[in-house]
Amino acid sequence: MTDPQNRLAARKPATVGLLLTLTLLGVFPIDVVLPSFPALSEHFQSPSSDIALSVSLFAVGIALSQLLIGPLSDVMGRKNLLLIGIAGSAVGATGCVLADSYWSFLFFRVVQALGCGCFVLSQALIQDLFTGQEQQRLRVLLVTCGGIFISVSPLAGTGLQSWMGWRGSFLVFIALAAGVFASACHLLECPPAGSQPRRFNIIASYRKVFGDFSFVAYWLTSALAFSCHFSFIVISPLVLIDQLHLSPEAFSLVLLGYGLAYIGGGLIATLLSNRIDPQTQIITGLSLILAAGLLMLGLANYLGLSITTLLAPMIVCTAGTTIARAAANNQAMTLFPAQAGTSASAGSVLIFIVGGLTSAVISLTPLDLQLALALCLILLSLLGLALNALVRQRDRGLLLG
Template sequence: MTDPQNRLATRKPATVGLLLMLTLLGVFPIDVVLPSFPALSEHFQSPSSDIALSVSLFAVGIALSQLLIGPLSDVMGRKNLLLIGITVAAIGATGCVFADSYWTFLFFRVVQALGCGCFVLSQALIQDLFTGREQQRLRIFLVTCGGIFISVSPLAGTGLQSWMGWRGSFLVFIVLAMGVFASACLLLERSTAGSQPRRLNFIAAYRTVCADFSFMAYWLTSALAFSCHFSFIVISPLILIDQLHFSPEAFSLALLGYGLAYIGGGAVASVLSNRIDSQTQIITGLGLILSAGVLMLGLSSHLGLSVTTLLLPMIVCTAGTTIARAAAHTQAMNRFPERAGTSASAGSVLIFILGGLTSAAISLTPLDLQLTLALCLVLLSLLGLALNALVRHRYKGLLAD
């Protein structure tokens, strides 16, 4: 490590706090606005489908932004890109607050998304500033917290909508962004980057990391595990509100309970990280997701749709997701430590795309949603297990050669 990195690593509580806030801001702007759809639709005199479009474009904006930010941070340094990104995101959120028309709101929502792409640098910062088991423990912690943040965001959005109206979530985002900006200025050194300065070449950077089979396999494993969790979050209103007739408040509390299960999953992952290797952790996590899918199939066929038959298997899935993703992240990021920014961006875009496509396919299916979700858990976990079996086979082949 360089001297700046050592100085930062000695301030671990503050460093971890910064990484935690980056994780929060990476998921907060998407789910927290969902309870405000009716209010946004009324304010801008636009149908709900138009408001939903703003969420879709937000996702596209983040994905496009991350493709640029990763390689740029390997050249310019993490701090520069992070501060620029936070500023752009805050400007976008401010524009949303003062928007007087739907198209103005949509424009600034995309601006906010482009800035939010910088939060992918949390993975690169872990790679830069920590080593060995510390990296995996931090990734377990952040994956756990990320799942909790996603799950409790609708509850936070409900509260903010009741208290401050639809502008509440954007105002809170601006305040949080200002706090993260100040923390980054104090904690990060200008020289914080994953490599020595090099000529910027986006195509060459992505070709280098994406040509590595193991790198792509581990990130795809993380994407498959994340898709199981994300798909449930996306279709949960369709099941809990539309089919089980939950009130918005009861729905938010149900997701809060599900989010708390991430704490248990994180605890299990922390124990396993000290006792078994990363590859075994990945297999264990995927095995739990597979068990959750089979359990959901069995419960739904015998007991029908209920909160128990839905949430109990998903709690098991949560543990598997946390274990598999943290281990897969570490394995993937360790492939190219000198290109941590590019590596993090490539993986995050893959996770985002696969999660979005999977959740969209489930929500649009004409089949029973719970049955489709259960089959999704089984299929994605089997794909992950097959992929990692191929990684092990190729590794043994290389050793034999």
Template sequence: MTDPQNRLAARKPATVGLLLTLTLLGVFPIDVVLPSFPALSGHFERPSSDIALSVSLFAVGIALSQLLVGPLSDVMGRKNLLLIGITVSAVGATGCVLADGYWSFLLSRIVQALGCGFFVLSQALIQDLFTGQEQQRLRIFLVTCGGIFISVSPLAGTGLQSWMGWRGSFLVFIALAIGAFIGASRLLHHGAAGSQPRRLDFIAAYRKVCGDFRFMAYWLTSALAFSCHFSFIVISPLVLIDQLHLSPEAFSLALLGYGLAYIGGGAVATVLSHRIDPQAQIITGLGLILGAGLLMLGLTHSLGLSVTTLLVPMIVCTTGTTIARAAAHTQAMNRFPGQAGTSASAGSVLIFTVGGLTSAAISLTPLDLQLTLALCLVLLSLLGLALNALVRQHGKGLLAG
């Protein structure tokens, strides 16, 4: 590492604090707005499914911006691009506050998402500034904290909705973005790129990483696991508020219990990281997601729709998601440590594209939402298990060769 990187790595508490802030900014715009679905629906005179669609498009917007930011950061460094991303996300949030119609609101949400896509650089910074087990421990920690943020955000959103209306969450995001901008300006150095400056070639950069089967398989595994969580988040207001008629406060408390399951998942993932290899961790996580889907199918058939039949399986799913994603992230990022920005972008584009499209399909389906979600958990986990069976066969083939 260069001297600036050494100085930054030596200030680990501040570095981790910045990464935590970026993690918060990444999940806050999605989850904090959930209790405001009825208010947004009433204000813009659109059905709740249209508001849910804005969340799915938010994920797709993040994916699109990540296509550019990763390779750019490998050449230009992380700091300037991160500052640009924070600024764009704040501009988009400001547009949401000022929106006078659904389509202007939707456009501003996409702009906000394009800026939030730059927060993928936190994965590249982990790769740049930490080594070995530190990387996986930090990723487990951030996934766990992301779950805590998920659990607290809807409750915060309920309070902000009562205090300032639906615009409150966007105003708080702007304040957080300003704080992150100041922190990144002071903490990061212009030399915090993962490699020496070189000619920018997007096609060549992505061809190199995406041409690696194991790299793509690990990121797709993470995408499948993420889609299970993200799909639930998107449809949760449609089920808990519209169908079960929970108040915004009760809805927030229900998601609080779900989000806190990330703490348990993080603890289990930490223990497993010391006892079994990453491939076994991935299979364990996917197995839990599969079990969650089967459990939801059984509960749906026998007891019907309720908060319990929805949340209990999703808590099991959350544990599996935390375990699988942390291990898959580390395995993927270790494939091309010299191209951490491109690697992080390629993977995150895949994650948010799959998550956004899957959640949009579920939210717009005419079928029963709980049944559709249960089938989604089963299908995605089976796809992940089949994919990792191919990874093992591919590894054996390389050894035999």
């Protein structure tokens, strides 16, 4: 092994830790602050709707930031852009802690969101630093841990709110960001000084990746699978707290149990990645989501609403989501390895749009929420299976042609 190869091999465990922390920081600022809504509302003397607006603007800020960060990272490299983003997110979080009015809090929350857009580069870093089966295994790991992080964040937020007040989540974010900044400085390398510079043309970059049918189909498949999980997270307080009358602590524990189910899904996805091809993995994952929707529909019809009839199908769904998303992400990211940043940003924005629209439709539907969620799982899985069939048919046509 050459010295650079030796250095890369020695750094791999630490690099995986860096990727996991980037994944955590990508979801931490949204979900962990939810239990602090009443405290934020009281502190800033603003209605809860204003605090909810800060979450919506945060999500929009991340999406807009990612649109620019991905293509820009393909030109100037990942390291410097990641460090700028981490520093910006920490500055925004610090401003939130020190804010003395709602509007200053809102401003710094947007600043934090713009910085957090850099965390999308975790997918591009996998493409840059790893090869072959390592990429697939790492994407399974990130999908698994991302689901766990989203599920346990409300419980962490409840604990931080009790211990440190509403500022607790921002202070922990600042500490994590500082650690990631130092780790990225040490582990990542800047592009070689003699490397050929590339022109920055964001329109051309996105036109190239979105012009490929397979690329769009794979990322849409990932978005559809993620929407099943995200929709459950969004409506879970409405079902578990409002309808089943769980306490906030019991609600957090239920989500913790659901999040732990992602570990099982990740193990299954890892086993399948070594035994069947990616498109078959996608079909397997989407079929499990379809089965979860049908199971939820049957249980709701015969047994009514309960923690069991809601959670048992969703545990099946988590396995399907993990399997389908990891395989679809990997397939999409391998199509344009030279534009890994653009590819990651394009996929993340699609996931954000589809997940947001789906969860909004379910939240606003006049149907019973459990019924609406069951129908959502069925519909989204069927759409994903149809997309995958079109990709397979197109690939066969290209081979025959």
